[in-house]
Structure formats: C-alpha cells, structure tokens
Amino acid sequence: MKMNRKTNYIIRSVCHALDVLEQFHGDDAELGVSDLSRRLQLPKNNVFRLLATLEHRNYVEQNRNTENYRLGLKTMEMGQMVIRQMGHLGNVRPIMEALVKECNETLCLSILKDFQNVNLDVIEGDNPLRFVPRIGEPLPAYCTSAGKVQIAHLAEEKLKLYIADCQFQRYTLATITDPKLLLRHLRQISQQGYAIESEELEDGARSVAAPVRDYTSNIIGAIAFYGPSTRFIEERMEKELIPLVLKGAREISAMLGHSRNGF
Known part of the structure; x- marks a missing residue:
C-alpha cells in the first residue's frame, strides 16, 4: 500500500x-x-x-x-560513491589486490540485487587474455558463480520461489535451465561452500566464487575469479583457485566481523 x-x-x-x-x-x-x-x-x-x-x-x-x-x-563518480557507502565492503580492495597478485586472474566483488548478480568492484590480472565483467551490470544469478553461491544459501522456500519464478534464458549450451537440475546443483554448492561456473554465461569463460558473510553470518555478497577456460582447468581450480577464493572470502568476512571458521 x-x-x-x-x-x-x-x-x-x-x-x-x-x-x-x-x-x-x-x-x-x-x-x-x-x-x-x-x-x-x-x-x-x-x-x-x-x-x-x-x-x-x-x-x-x-x-x-x-x-x-x-x-x-x-x-x-556516483558508482564509486555507492561502493564507498556499502560500509566495509568498500574497504576490501587491499585483500582483493593481494588475491589477484597470487594468481594473476581477474577478481570481482558482487552482491545479489533482485536476484541478479551485480559487480561492485573489479580488479584485473595482467594476462593478455582475460575476461573483465562490467561494474553495475545485472547478470542472471543462475548462470554466474557469484550469483549461484549466493542464491544457493537462500532459505529453502525462498529458493524454490526464485526457481519457480525465474525466467530462464539459455546463453550457451552449458546454461542450466532445468529447474530440478538447478535445484540439485545449488544444493551441492551450499554443501561445498563455493560455486563454479563453466561457460554457462559466455563461451570460453569460467569462474569460481565463494560467499562473503557479515557479523551475523548472513551472506551479503561474493567474490569470484574470472578467466578463460584454457587457464581455469580442473587441476588448477582444485589446487589453486578454489582454495584461494575461499581464503579471500574468509578474510573479507572476518573483516566484517564474521568469526566462524567454515562456510
């Protein structure tokens, strides 16, 4: 009313x-x-x-x-002001820069807005071939790693409502558009604590994301590494990128007052 x-x-x-x-x-x-x-x-x-x-x-x-x-x-200027006004989220660049130095891949900080993943900040690696997500552009949560890792932790009823109302669009052959398959996929993400996106939004691109929590343990955002599939191979993901994005998410969450050890 x-x-x-x-x-x-x-x-x-x-x-x-x-x-x-x-x-x-x-x-x-x-x-x-x-x-x-x-x-x-x-x-x-x-x-x-x-x-x-x-x-x-x-x-x-x-x-x-x-x-x-x-x-x-x-x-x-207005966009940067929004980032600064997001509280401590505007002060995580030093952590993000350190993460990028470790693997030389592009890193994004994002939030969930109306079930769309929105990047607030992007730090690029210096590889000649790289993917650079745009700041402020809403992207569908169901086919981005940062979006999936956030909706995966929604309350069960809210998650089912999101899937029931979602207007699925197939961006690539790998895009998950089957509601039941997506629900199983999101439940797996919730259990493992991170999400991988494999050419679901754009051919040739992969990403891996982990959730950022505040002092109440609520998920308020995510960080994600983006790069070409040729560099984001399974072995490197398992040994380097997944542990690194989880470590970064824990460090940012700790800065926001989150004290629990795991995700």
Whole structure:
C-alpha cells in the first residue's frame, strides 16, 4: 500500500531522464538522439532536451566526432560513491589486490540485487587474455558463480520461489535451465561452500566464487575469479583457485566481523 501511494508522486520527466541513462549498457557505449528516440518512443526534441540537461550535469557527454552520446564522469563518480557507502565492503580492495597478485586472474566483488548478480568492484590480472565483467551490470544469478553461491544459501522456500519464478534464458549450451537440475546443483554448492561456473554465461569463460558473510553470518555478497577456460582447468581450480577464493572470502568476512571458521 505504501508503495502504491508513492507512485502518485512520480515525476514523469525524471523517469524519462533515468530511462535515457539506462539505455547505455552492454555494447551500447554510444547512442544518438534517433536511437534513443526510437528505443524510448519519445519525440526527438524531448530526447534532445533530456540529453542537454544530463550533459549540463555531466551525466552524459557528447562525442564531438560522431555526435553520439555516452555516459559522463558523473555516473562513474556516483558508482564509486555507492561502493564507498556499502560500509566495509568498500574497504576490501587491499585483500582483493593481494588475491589477484597470487594468481594473476581477474577478481570481482558482487552482491545479489533482485536476484541478479551485480559487480561492485573489479580488479584485473595482467594476462593478455582475460575476461573483465562490467561494474553495475545485472547478470542472471543462475548462470554466474557469484550469483549461484549466493542464491544457493537462500532459505529453502525462498529458493524454490526464485526457481519457480525465474525466467530462464539459455546463453550457451552449458546454461542450466532445468529447474530440478538447478535445484540439485545449488544444493551441492551450499554443501561445498563455493560455486563454479563453466561457460554457462559466455563461451570460453569460467569462474569460481565463494560467499562473503557479515557479523551475523548472513551472506551479503561474493567474490569470484574470472578467466578463460584454457587457464581455469580442473587441476588448477582444485589446487589453486578454489582454495584461494575461499581464503579471500574468509578474510573479507572476518573483516566484517564474521568469526566462524567454515562456510
């Protein structure tokens, strides 16, 4: 009821401005007025005025060569502010940097938001061939290691509700879209304390994740190593990457006040 009452106060022009910003995702780094007008089904003049306002406040900027628009520095500033305001989660970079130095692979810190896995921070290794997940882009939990390791620890009823309501999409031949198979897979993850994703979201990419807990033992996020399948082979996963991601998750959890030994 409270939410319904709040909808009476929504300002349409603000919604339109936010709709414009949300179009810049995935591979759409730059968009023109015509592109945005077509996507949002708004007159070009309206779109131009929205862009002019956002550009004035540095939320978008115009590429003078192409005359298309892209996100401005203000959006990066806001994203970093969100990370800083996540409490201690904003102070884990030294731990993450140390983990990356040990294996030279990309490491992400993420949270679960509306059953989507959202990366808050990414630290890259320096291998020429590497996968770099985007910060802030929602990804389906059921086919990412960080997402799976978080939903695997949901209460049984909440987990079943998530699976029943999930709109499964097959991204690769390895994507798990069968609800019963996914439920068994998640139960195994819950028992072992870590999750592996093997080319379920993107061909040629693998990842391994462990959950991050706070002082109440609740899971509030996850860390995950990402890399090409050619380097993330089974032997290396077992001997190096799984122990390392578990160690890192324990260190971050301890910093947040979690005192239990195991996951």
